Amino acid sequence: MPGETPMNCEDVRIRLLDYQRGRLTLPAQAEVRTHLNGCADCTRADAVEQELTSVLEHRLPQHPASLALRRRLAAEWPASATERSWWSRWKPSLVPAVAAAAVVLVAAPVLYYERAASRVASERAGMVAEAVNDHLRVLSSQHPLDIESGGLHQVKPWFEGRLDFAPVVPFEGDADFPLKGGAVGYFRDRKAAVFVYARRLHPISLLVFRADGLAWPARDLTRIGPVETHATAERGFNVIMWRRGELGYALVSDVDARELGRLAARMTASP
Numbered sequence: 695m696p697g698e699t700p701m702n703c704e705d706v707r708i709r710l711l712d713y714q715r716g717r718l719t720l721p722a723q724a725e726v727r728t729h730l731n732g733c734a735d736c737t738r739a740d741a742v743e744q745e746l747t748s749v750l751e752h753r754l755p756q757h758p759a760s761l762a763l764r765r766r767l768a769a770e771w772p773a774s775a776t777e778r779s780w781w782s783r784w785k786p787s788l789v790p791a792v793a794a795a796a797v798v799l800v801a802a803p804v805l806y807y808e809r810a811a812s813r814v815a816s817e818r819a820g821m822v823a824e825a826v827n828d829h830l831r832v833l834s835s836q837h838p839l840d841i842e843s844g845g846l847h848q849v850k851p852w853f854e855g856r857l858d859f860a861p862v863v864p865f866e867g868d869a870d871f872p873l874k875g876g877a878v879g880y881f882r883d884r885k886a887a888v889f890v891y892a893r894r895l896h897p898i899s900l901l902v903f904r905a906d907g908l909a910w911p912a913r914d915l916t917r918i919g920p921v922e923t924h925a926t927a928e929r930g931f932n933v934i935m936w937r938r939g940e941l942g943y944a945l946v947s948d949v950d951a952r953e954l955g956r957l958a959a960r961m962t963a964s965p
């Protein structure tokens with residue numbers, strides 16, 4: 695458009711994934727390319743985003759891969775003085791970019807299944823895949839948490855104004871499963887509150903999001919307290935999902951299924 699200022703770094707970051715997939719208009723595509731040619735920070739972000747996408751697309755081995763993934767990404771990111779500023783500048787544009795990538799990755803396999811029944815099944819599998827991808831995104835970030843936890847009383851108000859719903863957080867953490875912090879993420883097409891707990895050295899992500907319009911599993915349900923949950927495993931991660939009222943919950947971690955079930959029981963215990 696005439697009279698518009700050239701794209702700044704933020705403009706470029708939120709368009710990176712569309713740029714990588716050639717989905718921008720030709721002028722916008724050219725403008726991003728010009729900016730990348732002259733901006734080392736954005737070029738680096740471009741490379742990291744491609745790497746993350748490639749890690750997710752080629753799926754991870756059937757083994758808890760969080761540490762390997764972290765190491766690999768850390769190796770490609772020499773620890774330098776720019777680390778913090780890189781993150782703080784990149785972070786705002788990372789979240790929507792991640793969401794876009796995740797939606798594309800989940801949506802792509804759906805195209806292969808034309809029949810309604812298999813489409814529903816595949817959407818359901820997509821929800822699990824999405825939950826695992828979101829967890830991996832949190833792990834692969836150098837500074838994964840937008841807020842380090844001083845407890846739920848700090849994390850909860852922080853979300854106000856950052857989400858289009860009020861996340862109901864069912865568990866404030868305890869000695870077994872301390873709450874480490876929170877971040878805003880995405881689950882498919884919607885925003886999600888991400889709470890990160892820990893079990894010893896294992897991070898555990900809890901995604902909270904609006905439950906409507908998703909293909910919730912109707913079979914293979916396990917009752918935990920007052921709710922029906924769907925427990926499954928993918929790529930070495932255990933996933934437990936449930937919905938309660940307007941909200942959906944997805945718990946993801948490489949801790950064993952029994953431990954994750956214990957945490958789910960604490961989360962679903964409150965009325």
Ligand SMILES: [Zn+2]
Pocket residue numbers: 702703704706729733734735736
């Ligand atoms: Zn830039």
